[in-house]
Amino acid sequence: MQRRRLKRLMIGAFATCAVLADAGAAAAQAAAANEQVAITTPPAGSAAWAQDHSLGRALPDPATADSATVAAFFASLSPAQQDQLVREYPLVVGNLDGAPLQLRYRANRIAIQNEIAQAEAQSTDAKLDAAQRATATARVNDSRPLLNPGRQILAFDPRSRGLVAEVFGDLATAKRIAVVVPGSDSDLGHHDKSDHPLQGAAGMARAVRAEEQRLAPDTSTALIAWTDYVSPVGLGPDAVTSRLAVAAAPRLLRLLDGLQQTTAPAAPPALICHSYGTVVCGEAAPRLRGETTDLVVLGSPGMNVDSAAGLGTAVHVWATRNPADWIGNVPYLEVGGLGHGADPTSPDFGAEDISSAGAVGHAGYFDPGTTSLYNFAAIALGDYQDVKY
Structure with missing residues (x-):
């Protein structure tokens, strides 16, 4: 009983603070929010994949195989064998970290086409109610633009509210x-x-990529938009706990592990983490190894640690929050698993506090001309001497 009361108080604190800054919109979100089911299992088709011996050998287990094993497996296949797997298991290949990038792009294009066809059929199915048909129509509208020329979809999973990761630039040469x-x-x-x-x-x-190209037009860059985890909806119960972040962290780590096999950058990929995404990055950071990863946190509610030292020795933490961002009014504490701990922009946290001049509000950090956007690009480029404080 005491824990449920505390949980309600914490949720109320989040919503009330947001209301003060957002004229009540967040309250409506909080009231309507639903707890989400995290996705921690491989995509559809994985069971059939695991039992497929048509190539005369076992296929790498999507649930357990590391990216090096996956990369070695695909390298051993002929182009015809690779094509066979793409056609028969597009969701598996499209989400398999360590698989060749171009194969994943092709596989996800097929998976998206399949999802659109299924949703179109549901949108006109008289056996479904109006709400179900409307949901199917929305899925068609959300998915179709991903097929536009030039789109590079690194991951696509239609489960839950839909997961996707997209590449901007050439990952192979960046x-x-x-x-x-x-x-x-x-x-x-x-x-x-x-x-x-x-x-x-x-x-x-x-x-960020446009800003990188403005600052360093001769440097080959790539950005990944990683909408590939189940996130909280609004400011409901999920926003004040780390449950979804704990489930998301292994997915992020697998992405980074896969990039080690399929890309060759001059430094580990930088992580630019916003809002609840900083909680995800905070859960993943202590498990990073090797060269130092730049970890940029903006508009953070906390990262479930007392200081940057709790994020491990493999990250360099940069943090920012603009004065008009309502997240600054949220209680920076953790009690019984509720809340996300210390403020990453506080002097005691130990992150480098960078400027976000020109940014306004929780969603303003990427606006053109802001110092925050400039800093994100400078850090991602490794031009640390140009960062503005």
Whole structure:
């Protein structure tokens, strides 16, 4: 009983603080929010894949195989064998970290086409109610733009609210790579928002890459918009716990592990983490190994550690929050698994506190001309001497 009461108080604190800054919109979100089911299992088709011996050998287990094993397996196949797996198991190949990039792009294109065909049939199915048909129509509308020429979909999973990871630039040749990890309300429908592009991961990634190209036009860069985990909806119960972040961290680590096999940048990919995405990055950071990874946190509710030292020795932490960001009014504490701990921008945390001058509000960090966007690009490029404080 005491724990449930505390949970309600914490949720109320989040919502009330947001209301003070957002004229009540967050309250409606909080009231309507539902707890989400995390995705921790391989995509559809994995069971059949595991039992397939048509190539005369076992296929790597999507649930347990590391990226080196996956990369070696695909390298041993003929082009015809690779094509066979892409056609028969597009969701598996498209989400298999360590598989060749171009195969994943092709596989996910097939998976998206299949999802659209299924959703179109459901949208006109008289046996379904109006709400179900409307949901199917929305899925068609959200998925179809991913098939536009030039789109490079690194991951696609139609389960839950829809998961997607998209590449901007040439991952295979990029010398600097960065991954944008978005926060709450991130899903297929919000990945690439035409009405508010800089509030979706795709728009954020495009903005950073454009700034990189402005600052260093001769440097080959790539950005990954990583809408590939089940995020909280609104400011409900999931936003004040780390349950979804704990489930998401292994997915992020597998992505980074796969990039070690399929890319050759000059430094580990930088992580640019926004809002609840900083909680995800905080869960993943202590398990990073090797060269130092730049970890940029913005608009953070906390990272479940007392200081940057708790994130391990393999990350360099940069943090920012603009004065108009309502997240600064959220209690920075953790009690019984509720809340996310210390403020990463506080002097005692130990992160490098960088400027976000010009950014306004929780979603303003990627706006053109802001110092925050400039800093994200400078850090991702490794031009640390140009970072503004």
